[in-house]
Amino acid sequence: MKKISLRRMAKNQRGTITAVKVAGDLGRRIRDMGLVTGTVITVQGRAPLNDPVALRIRGNTLTLRNNEADFIEVEVEN
Amino acid sequence: MNKITMALAGNPNAGKTTLFNALTGARQHVGNYPGVTVERKEGEYQRGDFNAVVVDLPGTYSLTTYSEEEVVARDFLANEKPAVVINIVDAANLERNLYLTCQLLELKIPLVVALNMMDVASDRGMEIDAEKLSAFLGVPVLPIVARSGQGLDELMAAAQEMVEGRLSPPDPAKVRISYGDDIDQTLLTMTRLIRDQDLLKGKYPSRWIAVKIIENDEALIKEVNEDSLDLAAQLLHEAEIVAAHLMKTFDTYPEAVIADHRYGFIKGILNRGIITHRYDENRLYTSDRIDKVLTNRFAGPLIMLAVLFSIYQITFSFSALPVSGVEAVFGWVAGLVEANLGDGPLKSMLVSGVIGGVGGVLGFVPLIMLMFFCIAILEDSGYLARVAFMMDRIFRMFGLHGSSVMAFIVSGGIAGGCAVPGVMATRTLRSPKERMATLLTVPFMNCGAKVPILALLIGAFFAQHQAFYMFGFTILSWIVALVAAKLLRLTVLRGEPTPFVMELPPYRFPTFNGLMIHTWERTWQYIKKAGTVILAISILLWAMMTYPGLSPEKEAVFVQERARIITLYEADSEAGNKLLQEVDNRQGGAALRNSIAGRIGVAMEKVTWLSGFEWRTNIALLGGFAAKEVIISTLGTAYSMGETDPEDAGSLGDRLARDSAWSPLVAMSALLFMAFYAPCFVTVVCIAREAGSWNWALFSIVYSTAIAFILSTGVYQVGRMLGF
Numbered sequence: 001m002k003k004i005s006l007r008r009m010a011k012n013q014r015g016t017i018t019a020v021k022v023a024g025d026l027g028r029r030i031r032d033m034g035l036v037t038g039t040v041i042t043v044q045g046r047a048p049l050n051d052p053v054a055l056r057i058r059g060n061t062l063t064l065r066n067n068e069a070d071f072i073e074v075e076v077e078n
Numbered sequence: 079m080n081k082i083t084m085a086l087a088g089n090p091n092a093g094k095t096t097l098f099n100a101l102t103g104a105r106q107h108v109g110n111y112p113g114v115t116v117e118r119k120e121g122e123y124q125r126g127d128f129n130a131v132v133v134d135l136p137g138t139y140s141l142t143t144y145s146e147e148e149v150v151a152r153d154f155l156a157n158e159k160p161a162v163v164i165n166i167v168d169a170a171n172l173e174r175n176l177y178l179t180c181q182l183l184e185l186k187i188p189l190v191v192a193l194n195m196m197d198v199a200s201d202r203g204m205e206i207d208a209e210k211l212s213a214f215l216g217v218p219v220l221p222i223v224a225r226s227g228q229g230l231d232e233l234m235a236a237a238q239e240m241v242e243g244r245l246s247p248p249d250p251a252k253v254r255i256s257y258g259d260d261i262d263q264t265l266l267t268m269t270r271l272i273r274d275q276d277l278l279k280g281k282y283p284s285r286w287i288a289v290k291i292i293e294n295d296e297a298l299i300k301e302v303n304e305d306s307l308d309l310a311a312q313l314l315h316e317a318e319i320v321a322a323h324l325m326k327t328f329d330t331y332p333e334a335v336i337a338d339h340r341y342g343f344i345k346g347i348l349n350r351g352i353i354t355h356r357y358d359e360n361r362l363y364t365s366d367r368i369d370k371v372l373t374n375r376f377a378g379p380l381i382m383l384a385v386l387f388s389i390y391q392i393t394f395s396f397s398a399l400p401v402s403g404v405e406a407v408f409g410w411v412a413g414l415v416e417a418n419l420g421d422g423p424l425k426s427m428l429v430s431g432v433i434g435g436v437g438g439v440l441g442f443v444p445l446i447m448l449m450f451f452c453i454a455i456l457e458d459s460g461y462l463a464r465v466a467f468m469m470d471r472i473f474r475m476f477g478l479h480g481s482s483v484m485a486f487i488v489s490g491g492i493a494g495g496c497a498v499p500g501v502m503a504t505r506t507l508r509s510p511k512e513r514m515a516t517l518l519t520v521p522f523m524n525c526g527a528k529v530p531i532l533a534l535l536i537g538a539f540f541a542q543h544q545a546f547y548m549f550g551f552t553i554l555s556w557i558v559a560l561v562a563a564k565l566l567r568l569t570v571l572r573g574e575p576t577p578f579v580m581e582l583p584p585y586r587f588p589t590f591n592g593l594m595i596h597t598w599e600r601t602w603q604y605i606k607k608a609g610t611v612i613l614a615i616s617i618l619l620w621a622m623m624t625y626p627g628l629s630p631e632k633e634a635v636f637v638q639e640r641a642r643i644i645t646l647y648e649a650d651s652e653a654g655n656k657l658l659q660e661v662d663n664r665q666g667g668a669a670l671r672n673s674i675a676g677r678i679g680v681a682m683e684k685v686t687w688l689s690g691f692e693w694r695t696n697i698a699l700l701g702g703f704a705a706k707e708v709i710i711s712t713l714g715t716a717y718s719m720g721e722t723d724p725e726d727a728g729s730l731g732d733r734l735a736r737d738s739a740w741s742p743l744v745a746m747s748a749l750l751f752m753a754f755y756a757p758c759f760v761t762v763v764c765i766a767r768e769a770g771s772w773n774w775a776l777f778s779i780v781y782s783t784a785i786a787f788i789l790s791t792g793v794y795q796v797g798r799m800l801g802f
Contacts, residue, residue: 023294023331029577031337032140034174038338044366048375049471052578059202060171061366061582063467065474068577 002078006041006053006069014042015074022071033062035072082241083158084123084130087151087182088166089175090137091583093194097166097224098134099595101234125231128238133160139174141181142290143297146510152297155187156281161241164233166192166224169199169206170584172353176344183215183253186283188240191219192233197226198584202363203356214347216253218245225589254285255343257336261292264320268292268313278305292317292332365460365584373464382465386487389452390495393445393488394526400444408437427620435616439605439760442498447601449488449499453506454596456484458588462506463580470578476560477567477575479512486516490523491556497521497761501768502604509576515563517768518778521757522559524552527706531752534710538731539745551753558754562785570777604764615759619704622675623697623712628668636665660718667718675700689751689790690744699751705758743802747794755786 003018017039020030034057035041042056051066088094102121119134135154136147143149155163165182167175182189193208212219218236222229239245256262268288271277277287278301290298291313303310321332328335371377412433419425456462462481470480482504483491489500500520507513524532536547567573628636639661647654670676671693679696686696694716701712714730717737734740756779757765766775 019330020334021330023333025574026577026579027331027333028140028142028293028337029579031334032142032177033579033581034177034341035579036338036341037334039341045369045373046375047373047468047471048379051471052467054373054467054582058171058173060174060584061369062579063582064577064579065470068579 001075003073003075006072006074007066009043009053009074009076011043011045013076014040015076016040017072018075019073020071021073026068027071030064030068030072034058035062035064041074081122081129081131082161083133084237084241085133085135085154085158085160085163086166087135087155087163087178088137089139089168089171089178091581092137092166092168092171092175093224094134094137094166096592097164097192097194097222097230098132099592100224100227100230102132123234125234125238128234128241130161130237133158138178140178141185142293142295145508149297155182155185160187162188162190162237164190164192164237166194169193169195169221170202170204172206173341173344173348176347177340179215180253180255180340180343183217184255184283184286184289186286189217190233190236190240191215191217192224192229193219193221194224196221196229197223205354205356207352210350211347211352214350214352255339257289257339260320260323261332261335261339264292264316265289268316271309271312271316275306275309277302277309288313289336292320293336294333363584368585369464369582372461373468378464378468382468385456385461386465386483387492389449389456390487390492392452393449393499394495397444397448401441404441404444405437408433408440412437423624426624427617430624431617431620432613434620435613439612442496442760443601443605445496446499446502446604447597449503450600451593451597453484453503454593455588457506458586458592458596460583460585463582466580467582474575474578476564477512477571478516478560478563479507479509479576479578481507482512482516485520486523486556486559489520490525490528492552495523496525496527497523497757498604498764500525501761501764502600504768505600511567511571511573512576514769514774515566515571517765518566518774518781519559519563521761521765521778521782522555522562522754524555524753525706527758528753531706531709532749534731535734535745535749538735539740539742551749555753558785558789562782612760612763615763616704619675619701622678623670623673623701625674626672628665628672632668632672633665636661636668663715663718666715670697670712670715688795689787690741690747690794691751692739694739695748699755702752703756703759705760706752709752741802743794743797746797747790750793751786751790753786754789755783756780757782 004015006015006017009015017035017037019037020027020035022030035055039057044054044056044061046053047063052063053066053069055062055064086094086098098119098121101123121132121134123130123132133154135151138145138148138151141148141152141155143152154160163182165179167179179189179191191212193206193211196206199206206221208219208221218240220229220233220236222233224230236245257265265285265288268291269284272284272287277284282290287298287302291302294317299310299314302313317332324330324332324335372381412429415425415428415433419428453462456465462484465483466480468480469483473480473482484506485500485503487495488503489495489497497520500523501517504513504516504520507516532548532551536544540547627633640658643654643657643661647657671680675697676693679693679700682696683691683693686692691699694713697716698709698712702709710730713734717730717733734745756762762775762779765778766772769775
């Protein structure tokens, strides 16, 4: 197990969020949408230009930009 | 029984609008793109002796003050204290939807939870125990399917019981969410302080205020400050202590701890046998399989281009017939007035001002209806969110949002669109600054009315490379619009990009009813609000181009000339008629020069010589504010060519090519100016409405004219220096 930033996750990789390190509007928005510590996410795919990224979370799909994904730390299997 | 107020609250895409329509039968839009409902919508519900005014609150994910929608929803709940709130939650997305429910519970408002889309959930192999959920939340939970109306009677019965006091509002003890020892301790202290001093006179529950202060909710802190500066300082101090402690010991923010605990609370409930999954939770559904193709790296953009292009085709080709129908009706009415009224200012005003103005507004109606219909399909099906997803990387570079692409295409991103529906298409954008930047830059695109002007001048001066120049101007319009957007976002619309975090809702088949309601509602808004203002401006422009008219002496000269021609030629001879027409045209030109617009045009030469324009061009540009088509007909009149049909302006082109005031360089300068100066006033009126203020509309006129002037003057002056 190792911790990486959400941006670095590969397509179809699965991981568990360990921290969302941002306050303010962006942090609030990220958490409101259900991206909180302990949530299991899978990278579903990326937009044609690699950004934004689409995530599978609890059977639904969320998208966010890479520079927003930077604040999210994920624990993944090696 | 008196009418009570009932509010609908819920996440975007949870089916709130569908429920609203089902309850009230009101005409309202059903969307699939996150957050279509921004305005407050009301309708009436009646069932037996239960009468309610139903208020459809904007869809929100939370009750913080992240967006205007959330502020609206929160203020409504706190200030108007509805007798009951129906919280609609998406059964297939329960965990995230209950996040809002938790916050509603903390507000201690009388709540009934409507568990919507039970059909979708069961298709996905989920079983939800509504009764058990109800027991844990301490409020009634009723399963419904809003689309088919299933379960609505039971839901309303529960709402009625809640209103009549047979069911009690949420039990605070039951829903007290623990936020961990540190925060809970601080909350206790703060709650005591708040209660002792009766802060905000019981508008909100004390503990809720404390939570919000720890969450650093700016709107609430401001409210508290206004009530009691002293107490506010004390409370903020407490919040700071706990925030510093959390940062030191756990390297985290209080907001994060609070959100984590809320989700933890939800998970704790759901894990107690409320949901059972028959399949793997993350298995792919049909919708996801469609997405594999539609957002594929290679196929995705191609399909998107094809979809956008076909919308464009459908909007502009299918509307051609109804538009010409509307024009024909107005032409016929104008003909009637022409034939039955004596010559004079009244007739001229009716024909050019009133009929021209109203016809201009209504002429757009078929176009707007078709465009909204197409957008409604994209929106309600969920595809628009995918377009935003795919295009965001590019548009973000210019300070815009992925969803801006739609407005640009419709406005003329493919030459020949129209900025009016383009401006209205920005409604699908949820980020305020990005939306405003889109609104202010889409009029730069090559709309259908600019195309004939481009064709005229390019045909007259750059005939050898016609296609190249036409294409060049389409590309240039994109560049100017995107660069202008970037400049706006760096200056007047400065600010951090709005977070993109967005749902890709599952694809759904739009309902025919929803599409119709959606299309008609938006079209009607356009007719109603644009109609009145546009009529007034149209009459004003007509007056400017008509008055004061020719002096009696000058008019006498033309009368004499006509009399001379009549004596020289036989009645109705071809040569004689031609000469008479020439006199009419020259008189029209002279009258125009003497009109207020003409005088302004002459006065403007003092500035416009910098770009190489003489007064005739200036008048045409003034006229172009009414509608860009008017540029050509006004140029025709100003060059004594009579009324010129924009579709057939060849002879005007020849005339300009021969005129000493024109040259390829002047033509280039004029092309640039006409492509980018102030939007036509129909667009301006729409901008004012969409932006919510006339200041932005005026700003749009001024800044785009400035950009056009700088571009054309730059090209003209540099060109002169280089000896063109």
